[in-house]
Amino acid sequence: MYGALDISTSGMVAQRTRLNVISANVANSSAYLDANGEPNAYRRRIAMLAPGSDTGNPMGVRVAEVAHDQSPFRKVYDPTNPYAAKETDPSRDLVEGYVNYPNVDTTVEMINGVEAARAYEANVMAAEATKAMMAQALRLIA
Secondary structure (H helix, E strand, O other): OOHHHHHHHHHHHHHHHHHHHHHHHHHOOOOOEOOOOOEOOOOOEEEEEEEOOOOOOOOOEEEEEEEEOOOOOEEEEOOOOOOOOOOOEHHHOEOOOEEEEOOOOHHHHHHHHHHHHHHHHHHHHHHHHHHHHHHHHHHHHO
């Protein structure tokens, strides 16, 4: 009887995690230095969803992993920047005179955020409908 609520709840948890990942991407969209101050651009993250819930229920959805997007960094020619590459090194994705910026497109992230918010809202509506049906069934039984 509570399976439908479990499914909706797992969907809400997954979409909340997805929104957190998207907000981290937007927040770091211009971060080309790592925590140590070294030139190491932020790499976009993607929440990978999988069937099944974290509670062991085979129905529902869960975040299987938060993966790194392996698409190339955005390169900006700025030889005066102290963090611009001093040499070309294809193995490290460096081009002389260019600065690697994160591979985050804020427009795509905003669209993904709207999609995740709508999916969250749909799960809330499904949970409310399930709750109303259970309440009606209990009224009929009593």
